[in-house]
Amino acid sequence: MKTLNVAIIGYKFMGKAHSNAWLQAARFFDLGVKLNLKLACGRDEAAVQKFADNWGWEEIETDWRKVVSRDDIDVVDISLPQHLHYEVALEAAKQGKHIFCEKPMCFTVEQALEMLAAAEKSGIVHYLNHNYRRTPAVQLARQLIDQQKVGKIFHWRCAYQQDWIVDPDFPLTWHLQKETAHAGPQWDLNSHSVDLARFLVGEIQSVTCLTSNFITRRPLAGAGAATFSSGTANSEEMGEVTVEDAALMMVQFEQGAIGSFEATRFATGCKNHLTFEIYGSKGSMRFNLERMNELEFYSLEDDGENQGFRTIMVTEHSHPYISHWWPPGHIIGYEHGFVHAVADFISAIHTGTKIEPNFEDGLKCITVLDAGLQSAASGSQVKLTH
Ligand SMILES: NC(=O)c1ccc[n+]([C@@H]2O[C@H](COP(=O)([O-])OP(=O)(O)OC[C@H]3O[C@@H](n4cnc5c(N)ncnc54)[C@H](O)[C@@H]3O)[C@@H](O)[C@H]2O)c1
Numbered sequence: 001m002k003t004l005n006v007a008i009i010g011y012k013f014m015g016k017a018h019s020n021a022w023l024q025a026a027r028f029f030d031l032g033v034k035l036n037l038k039l040a041c042g043r044d045e046a047a048v049q050k051f052a053d054n055w056g057w058e059e060i061e062t063d064w065r066k067v068v069s070r071d072d073i074d075v076v077d078i079s080l081p082q083h084l085h086y087e088v089a090l091e092a093a094k095q096g097k098h099i100f101c102e103k104p105m106c107f108t109v110e111q112a113l114e115m116l117a118a119a120e121k122s123g124i125v126h127y128l129n130h131n132y133r134r135t136p137a138v139q140l141a142r143q144l145i146d147q148q149k150v151g152k153i154f155h156w157r158c159a160y161q162q163d164w165i166v167d168p169d170f171p172l173t174w175h176l177q178k179e180t181a182h183a184g185p186q187w188d189l190n191s192h193s194v195d196l197a198r199f200l201v202g203e204i205q206s207v208t209c210l211t212s213n214f215i216t217r218r219p220l221a222g223a224g225a226a227t228f229s230s231g232t233a234n235s236e237e238m239g240e241v242t243v244e245d246a247a248l249m250m251v252q253f254e255q256g257a258i259g260s261f262e263a264t265r266f267a268t269g270c271k272n273h274l275t276f277e278i279y280g281s282k283g284s285m286r287f288n289l290e291r292m293n294e295l296e297f298y299s300l301e302d303d304g305e306n307q308g309f310r311t312i313m314v315t316e317h318s319h320p321y322i323s324h325w326w327p328p329g330h331i332i333g334y335e336h337g338f339v340h341a342v343a344d345f346i347s348a349i350h351t352g353t354k355i356e357p358n359f360e361d362g363l364k365c366i367t368v369l370d371a372g373l374q375s376a377a378s379g380s381q382v383k384l385t386h
Pocket of ligand 1 (some may be wrong): 013014041042043084149188353
């Protein structure tokens with residue numbers, strides 16, 4: 001059996017989620033290839049060694065350029081903050097490595113175009129990790145749309161709400177600075193939401209957006225501060241928050257529907273509260289990531305007196321991906337979407353096919369998000385040409 005050597009760059013939140021997925025995919029799916037967790041990379045040698053020991057990565061490296069230029073590496077997993085995705089992905093593509101890249105893809109439409117061109121030129125498999133697409137309930141939503149159970153879609157309503165920076169003492173991590181994050185929840189959260197909207201409804205043709213800041217200065221972050229994990233600052237010195245704290249977009253879809261996207265890290269009490277609602281001529285659907293094994297469905301085809309939203313427990317073996325896991329009702333969680341992504345990514349490499357979302361999807365997503373920032377700056381609607 002062929003072996004694929006994987007290298008991961010970045011070892012914190014996504015580093016862990018991805019390492020788990022590389023391990024579990026081979027155990028729960030028949031991949032047709034052997035995965036070898038070859039190399040883990042981070043700048044702090046001791047910390048990356050500890051990470052590698054914990055997850056079973058064979059070797060470590062502190063310079064990402066050495067990782068992507070190694071002949072024995074087949075796959076590069078980019079689990080880095082988004083200011084590094086462009087540079088690392090371009091180099092990895094040039095070196096002919098298959099790329100498993102975290103979202104949001106990059107900072108600008110121009111960078112996305114370059115990344116896509118480099119990946120296509122090398123003929124590699126490129127994947128952008130909008131993992132929520134691979135939640136069984138989201139896949140079921142897609143199936144119901146394909147089966148004409150929802151009819152013509154009129155409305156998309158989406159909110160991605162978190163609360164991890166409500167505390168004014170939460171430090172100025174990389175997420176809150178333009179140089180490292182490019183934007184706030186418009187990039188971080190709405191990238192996921194726009195990907196879901198494109199997957200379920202279709203392309204977006206115009207955007208109107210409003211952004212706001214609630215806390216403009218924060219204590220500087222200490223070394224190692226990362227997502228969700230550093231509620232207290234290690235410094236009394238203050239710095240400026242240079243990205244928005246919340247974003248609200250209204251869009252028109254090419255197929256005629258209208259939609260809204262709310263993205264914030266200031267929704268007190270909402271931890272990872274991603275919800276969407278779809279209203280169509282024959283039915284409707286509602287999803288909440290915090291209850292991710294369920295999909296609510298309303299059908300106008302039900303008898304009049306029996307009509308009403310039903311909650312489908314998406315844990316039957318006939319549901320997407322579920323036959324690889326547990327008996328019905330034995331729910332799955334956040335990490336499973338990553339495992340599904342790895343399994344599909346490896347299958348694409350093995351069979352020489354494409355996987356979605358990929359850099360082309362990322363380009364379309366960044367185009368929408370960028371139009372949102374333009375609209376927020378100008379106060380006017382921005383029309384898109386894909
Ligand atoms: N798909 C999802 O559900 C999801 C969830 C969270 C984050 N993300 C995305 O994943 C990416 C990483 O986010 P995270 O939460 O894991 O961040 P993090 O801060 O927890 O980890 C970032 C890692 O990158 C390393 N790093 C930074 N600069 C480096 C460099 N020059 N060379 C080598 N290593 C370097 C850090 O040391 C750390 O290990 C971001 O783009 C983020 O938007 C995706």
